Each structure stands twice: as structure tokens, then as C-alpha cells.
Amino acid sequence: MLVADRIIAGAIMALSAYFMWHAVALPIGWEGETGGPGGGAFPFWLSLIMMLCAGGILLRSFAADAVASFQFDRSMLRSVVAVVAALVVCIALIPIAGAYIAIPLFLLWYLKVFGGHGWFLTLSISVLTPVFLFFFFEATLKILLPKGFTEPLFFPLYAMFF
Amino acid sequence: MDVLALLAEGFATSLSPLNLMVVILGVTAGLFIGAMPGLGSVNGVAIVLPLTFIVPPSSAIILLAAIYYGAMYGGAVSSILLGIPGASTAVATTFDGRPMAQQGKAGLALIAAAVASFVGGTISVILFTLFAAPLADVALAFGPAEEFALVLMAFTTFVGLGGDDKLKTIIMICLGLVLSTVGLDLISGQPRLIFGDMPGFYSGISFLVLAIGVYGVGEVLYTIETSKSSPQVTPAKITFGELALGIKAMGRIWKTMSFGSFMGFFVGMLPAAGATPASLMAYGVAKQTSKHPETFGKGNIEGVAAPETANNAASTGSLLPMLTLGIPGSPTTALLLGGMVMWGLVPGPMLFIEQPDFVWGLISSLYTANFAAVLINIALIPLFVWALRMPFTVLCSIVLVLCIVGGFAPSQKMHDVWLIAGFGVAGYLLRKADYPLAPLVLALVLGPLMEKSFRQTLIAEQGNVFAFVERPLSGTFIAIAALFFVLPFIKYLRKGTRSGIAPAE
Incomplete structure (x- = not known):
């Protein structure tokens, strides 16, 4: 190429x-x-x-004996583009719907649709990851992740941990 | 012995319950990160760095160093069990490790790798202990001119010694340096390269954002492409008989291992070289000096031991210039340097005077990390066999989430998260087109120092450019830098004349 x-x-x-x-x-x-x-x-x-x-x-690259360093095949390119698109959607969604909606949705898509895993694995990772993130970043480090319109739902949790 | 007293005090720090826990945690995490194909020490440190806010700064650095260390051990695991290097540093381990596994000697190969890593780590940490204080003393005499010359020399090693395309290497160095100038001008305080007054750029581009982008997101994209199918894991069982057999076999090849350790340490100190070339060189030398070179590549235990001693020794070696001079010897140590600056522990000779507790605590923690790594490595082999069966999609999705959240946490700006995504895609494309990424990250970390020392010197010398060559130390560094820079041209010309003469004969 x-x-x-x-x-x-x-x-x-x-x-x-x-x-x-x-x-x-x-x-x-x-x-x-x-x-x-x-x-x-x-x-x-x-x-x-x-x-x-x-x-x-x-x-x-215009020389007669130029060798291409960039190699790819189309099926793999499609996976890479899909992951980048999902990542962009997830990041765009974080300020609007909050990290605790955007990240589980991303994991759900990645594991179920892209990875083709079963529901048990998909759901357990999609639920446990945000729970870990909440306890690690918010409860322990006091770094608040963006919550968007879901902010009011977290008020009881804030009252518990801060 | 002065050094021994300092080291003893260091152990008082590193053996505190918190730091001991941190070392064990770091080494275990590093072992798994290293064992996962696609993830190496640099990815591990980049992804875990934002999570280390949870412990005090000095423990955070010990944790990151332990991850670095553990990853060097872990790289061998997937080289042997999957035949895919767990990190680029373990490429040479596949040459003989994989054949050994296929002959049913996977357990023996894993023991050999662990013991060799331990020997390489121990010898290099002793060398590190001996060299650190004298080197820091020499570096105390450095002024801005020497600092500039040293950074310049570090970059030219990539051009002169790096195996990548020269033009592409120069582009990546310049790109990293230009990105490091984003934000406020160091001397005049005016904003520059803020791209149409975007507020997010006023504070500059953090090394962490680039590192998470390139080594987190970019690496995942690269992994998606290269590893769609599930790998075949070779089963490995470890018995005490094998353990004894392995250690006995290692005793016979102590020459190979000690050579690998010394060479790895010194090669590791060079920014452009590092653990991957060191391990390949150690493998080559072990093969050449062997009485049975034909057995290499067919499952010779020496072929596993040589690269594994060298890559561990190189990782310690690359810490030496980082800690004493403030010039990292590898991309991973560049991230450690960035992390230390972020926490106010600026590496360099002054650190040895101002924070001796921290410096010697870190050095002594390398001894503990090394000891912990060999024990945990051998004990957890069954767990590695299980973990390597984990599908890539599970690992990749979690890494991407950690990249997003980890990128957000330090600055708490979505601007940085977008930059990470951008750097991830750009890093992936550049890597696909064979642009080296290590000089880019090193340049971003060293850029502010390079520009500051350059302009400080010129202001102090009233604009006299020859100030850099008139001072003996900086003059020497500049001369070496010039030599590295013209090296590829000389090689090219010599090759040119030789091939020009050949047909005439």
C-alpha cells in the first residue's frame, strides 16, 4: 500500500x-x-x-524500487474502524449520559456484538467494571467521573461515601 | 562502605509494610501484563500510572518500577507457552523457548526463564547500586549546556543506533519536541500552539495523554488486527523434580548468564537500544560461543537463559540514566520520569541529595522486586496457563475502559480523553507505516528540558552559540551526538562504494 x-x-x-x-x-x-x-x-x-x-x-515512495511499509487486509480494517467508532461514541456520550451509562454500553457492545461472548460473561464484566471504577476513583480517590443527566441518581451514594 | 549504609537505610523504606505490599502487587500485575501478548512493560506502566494516585508518590514510583520489573519476567511466559512474545523484549525467548515447550519441556523452559531473569536482575541491580552515586556526582557539575548536549546525544542515538528508518525517526523526534512546546512559552510566558485558543491546550500536552493514547488505545487497535484467532496454549506443569533439574542446568551455563547480564545492563543504558536488542545480542553471542551452536533454535536451554538475563539486566540499566541524569534509557523509564516529575520528584543528581530516602528506597526495592518476581513467577505458572486462555476481546475492552477513565482522572478534562483517542488512532497508523514510537514519547518527555537548557545557555552566554562546544563536557557530548548523527551516512556511503566496486572486478 x-x-x-x-x-x-x-x-x-x-x-x-x-x-x-x-x-x-x-x-x-x-x-x-x-x-x-x-x-x-x-x-x-x-x-x-x-x-x-x-x-x-x-x-x-515514487522511486522505482519503493517498498510499501504499510500493510493491511480489509477484514481486519473493518474491526479496527468498528472499535474506533464505538470508542468515539462512548467518549461523546460520557459528558451527556455520564460515565456509568456510556462505559457499560461500550463494554456491552464490545463483548457481546464485537467479541461474540455469552451473556453471563458480558453482563458480569459490564456490571463489575463500573462498580470497581466507582469504588476506586470516586469513593477512594475522590475523583468524580462525569455523570451527565444521571447526576441526581448519585446523590444518595455521595451522601454515603463523602 | 558508604553505599552499603545508604542501601541499608533504603531497605528500611522499601521493607515497610506498605512498600512491600506495593512491590508484591506491582510485580504480580507486571507478570500478568508482561505475559499477555501485545501488552508489555510500557503499556502496563502507561495504563496503571493514573491508578497509582491511590498510594503516596514514593510508593507509586516503587509500584511502577515493580510493574516494569515483573513485565520483564512475564514476557517469557507467553513466548514459551504460546510461541508469541508477550512483549517485544521477549522475542528472542521464543527461538528456543517454543521448541522446548513443543518437546514437552515447557515447565523446564519457564523455570530457566525465571532463574535467568533473576540472575540478570540481581547482577544488574548490583551494578546499578555501584554506579548510581558516582554517576550522580559527575552529573552535579552539569549546567544547562551539558543538559542540552546530553539530551541531544540521547536523541541522536536513535538516529545512529536505532534500527528504524532514519527519516521516520527524525520525524518522530521532531513531532514529540513540537508537541512538547504546546502551552505557555517557558521564557516569555506567552501562549503558543494553542490551535485557535483552545483552552485545553494552555496547560500543554501531558506525557500521560500521549502514552495512554499510543501505548493503550493504539496498542489495542494493533492487537485487534494481529490476533483475531484464539491462541494455542501449551500446558505446563511444574514439579519439584523439574525445579531441581532446572536450577542444576542453570548452574552449568553461568558464563552465558553473567555475560548476558553485563551486556544487557550497558546496552540498556542507551536510549535507542534497550531490552529488545540486548536480548537478541545476548542470544547471538551465546549461540556463537557455544560448543554446539546447531542445537540453538531447537530447544537449547541456553537459548532461553541468554535473552532472559539480558532483557532483565537492560531494564535495570535503563533506569540508571533516568534516575541519575534525568535522561530515560527506554520508553518505559520515560514514563517513570514523567510520573516522577508529576509528583514533584524530579530525577537527576539533585534527587540523590534532596531525597536520599526515596532514591535508596527505590534502589533497594529493585532487590525486593527481583526476589518477589522469581518466587511469584514460579508459583503462579498454573495461573498463567489459565490466564493466557482469556480471549483478547475481554482484555482489550477492559484496557480501553481503563484508558478512558485513566486519561480523565489526572486532569479531569474531557479534552484529554479526546486527545487520547486521537493519539491512539494516529499512533496505530504511524506504527503500521513503520514509524518508531519510542522516540516520540521520549521527545515529548524531554522536550521542555531540551528547550529550556538550550535557551538558558544562550541567554547566559549572550547568544554565543559556541558556548555548547567550548565547555569540555558539553563539547564531548556534542561531538558524540554528531558522530551518531553521521553514522548512518557513513555506513550508507561505504555500502555504496563497495557495491560500486564489486561489479567492476
Whole structure:
């Protein structure tokens, strides 16, 4: 998949340009009065090196004897995309419906639909993981996870542990 | 002996009930993490780091070091029982470990791996104890110029000695350094690279966010792809007879093991090298110096012992520059360094003066961890055989949940969780395209130090760039760095001329 190699090299070049565009907000040259480079110099010049190297990789991929380093097969790609999508949905759901809805739903999907496990295993992990998270983070470390609209349901639990 | 007195005081810290418990817990967790194919010490430390808020900072570092240690032991388990290395550091262990398991000698191979790990760990911890204080003394003389030169040297080892594509290595170093500049400028205090005033970027990008993204989420995505089918676990039973037989067999190959330990320790100190190349080198040397090299790869016990001594010794070796100089010798120690900075225990020579209790407590905990690891490893072998049957989907789903919650916990911002997901996908794609990830993580951790020391030097020297080469120590480091940097070019040119001459003959 030389195309994938090229896309990644191109994306790195674009990212470098984006970094450089933001870096110039601060001086990138030599500061006469303080001695030494300005605040934007480090990110700017390093991004430039990054861009040149990525350009080198891009050019190299057009050589006659170029070998692709990026390999994948389609069935596996589908699994990876499915997991990434589920992860994104889960993270998006956390501030709205709370971690204690989003995480069990994610586990339910992962174990039952994606993993094809039985109900007993799926349900026990989907229930025990949030219980562990509650006791570890909230009850012991006093780090409150986002609860979204389920917040009122936790008031009795807060009263018990805090 | 001054060192012995300090070490004795250290044991007073590390043998306290809490720390002893922490070591046992860490080693056990590390053993399982290491044994799981796909998860190694670096993944374990990244995922567990946010959970260590539960104990005081010094115990948290002891816990993480114990996980690191345990993972080195655990890596051998799946190499032998599954034929899949549990971590990249245990690749060489599959060469002879797997054939031994197939011949029904899985138990013996596991004992050999555990004993070899113990020997490698012990020798390297003794070396560590001897070198730590003198090295920290030398490092006390370092100013910002030396610090910059040292960091530069650490990065150039990746270019000169790393096995990856040079252009890709340079890109990853630069990317890590640029990401480390996000937030407020160290000198002027102005915000930079905040990408359209996104408030989440004002506090910079935490090393933890990148590490959890790349080594947690990214690793799971990589594992999904490479391990859809259930692995075949070779059964292993341990009897006391086998234990005695194993230890007796190990006594005959002490030469291989001590060589592996010394070499592993020194190779491990280099940021670009580390445990994987050290174990491969130890395997190669053991094979070459053997009287029966043809038995290697067919289940020779020496082929299990050599890499296992070397990878454990290397993991201790990589702790040495991290603790004494503040320059990590491996991605895992880079995370330990980041964790220590987060808790206000900044590694470097000053730590030996300001926090001797902590430093020697940590060093002595390596002895305890090593001892605990060999006992727990052998005792829990039946449990490993059972745990390795656990389907990947169960492990992966739990790891992903821990990544989300663990990423949220330190800063309590959803911004960081989104970044983790982003870094996870990016890390997965970069890894697929053969971009090395270790320099990226190291650069993000060392970036602030590198920029600060560079600009401090120039301000102090009124902008004189030659200040870096005029000072003898930093000049030497810069010269070595330059050498590492041009090394690949020299190799390339020599290869070029040689192949150019060959057809003419």
C-alpha cells in the first residue's frame, strides 16, 4: 500500500505546515536583546525539519524500487474502524449520559456484538467494571467521573461515601 | 562502605509494610501484563500510572518500577507457552523457548526463564547500586549546556543506533519536541500552539495523554488486527523434580548468564537500544560461543537463559540514566520520569541529595522486586496457563475502559480523553507505516528540558552559540551526538562504494 505511505507522509507535511502557521504567532528569529531564539523558534524550525523529512519519504515512495511499509487486509480494517467508532461514541456520550451509562454500553457492545461472548460473561464484566471504577476513583480517590443527566441518581451514594 | 549504609537505610523504606505490599502487587500485575501478548512493560506502566494516585508518590514510583520489573519476567511466559512474545523484549525467548515447550519441556523452559531473569536482575541491580552515586556526582557539575548536549546525544542515538528508518525517526523526534512546546512559552510566558485558543491546550500536552493514547488505545487497535484467532496454549506443569533439574542446568551455563547480564545492563543504558536488542545480542553471542551452536533454535536451554538475563539486566540499566541524569534509557523509564516529575520528584543528581530516602528506597526495592518476581513467577505458572486462555476481546475492552477513565482522572478534562483517542488512532497508523514510537514519547518527555537548557545557555552566554562546544563536557557530548548523527551516512556511503566496486572486478 504505497498510497497509504504517501497519505501519511502528506498528512505529516500538512501537520507541520499547520504547526508552523501557529508558531509564527511568537518571534521565530534570533532575539537581539535577550540572546537566543524567540518563543516560536523551537516549534517553527523543528516543524520545518519534520516537513522536509516527510517530503523526503514522499519522494522516495515514487522511486522505482519503493517498498510499501504499510500493510493491511480489509477484514481486519473493518474491526479496527468498528472499535474506533464505538470508542468515539462512548467518549461523546460520557459528558451527556455520564460515565456509568456510556462505559457499560461500550463494554456491552464490545463483548457481546464485537467479541461474540455469552451473556453471563458480558453482563458480569459490564456490571463489575463500573462498580470497581466507582469504588476506586470516586469513593477512594475522590475523583468524580462525569455523570451527565444521571447526576441526581448519585446523590444518595455521595451522601454515603463523602 | 558508604553505599552499603545508604542501601541499608533504603531497605528500611522499601521493607515497610506498605512498600512491600506495593512491590508484591506491582510485580504480580507486571507478570500478568508482561505475559499477555501485545501488552508489555510500557503499556502496563502507561495504563496503571493514573491508578497509582491511590498510594503516596514514593510508593507509586516503587509500584511502577515493580510493574516494569515483573513485565520483564512475564514476557517469557507467553513466548514459551504460546510461541508469541508477550512483549517485544521477549522475542528472542521464543527461538528456543517454543521448541522446548513443543518437546514437552515447557515447565523446564519457564523455570530457566525465571532463574535467568533473576540472575540478570540481581547482577544488574548490583551494578546499578555501584554506579548510581558516582554517576550522580559527575552529573552535579552539569549546567544547562551539558543538559542540552546530553539530551541531544540521547536523541541522536536513535538516529545512529536505532534500527528504524532514519527519516521516520527524525520525524518522530521532531513531532514529540513540537508537541512538547504546546502551552505557555517557558521564557516569555506567552501562549503558543494553542490551535485557535483552545483552552485545553494552555496547560500543554501531558506525557500521560500521549502514552495512554499510543501505548493503550493504539496498542489495542494493533492487537485487534494481529490476533483475531484464539491462541494455542501449551500446558505446563511444574514439579519439584523439574525445579531441581532446572536450577542444576542453570548452574552449568553461568558464563552465558553473567555475560548476558553485563551486556544487557550497558546496552540498556542507551536510549535507542534497550531490552529488545540486548536480548537478541545476548542470544547471538551465546549461540556463537557455544560448543554446539546447531542445537540453538531447537530447544537449547541456553537459548532461553541468554535473552532472559539480558532483557532483565537492560531494564535495570535503563533506569540508571533516568534516575541519575534525568535522561530515560527506554520508553518505559520515560514514563517513570514523567510520573516522577508529576509528583514533584524530579530525577537527576539533585534527587540523590534532596531525597536520599526515596532514591535508596527505590534502589533497594529493585532487590525486593527481583526476589518477589522469581518466587511469584514460579508459583503462579498454573495461573498463567489459565490466564493466557482469556480471549483478547475481554482484555482489550477492559484496557480501553481503563484508558478512558485513566486519561480523565489526572486532569479531569474531557479534552484529554479526546486527545487520547486521537493519539491512539494516529499512533496505530504511524506504527503500521513503520514509524518508531519510542522516540516520540521520549521527545515529548524531554522536550521542555531540551528547550529550556538550550535557551538558558544562550541567554547566559549572550547568544554565543559556541558556548555548547567550548565547555569540555558539553563539547564531548556534542561531538558524540554528531558522530551518531553521521553514522548512518557513513555506513550508507561505504555500502555504496563497495557495491560500486564489486561489479567492476
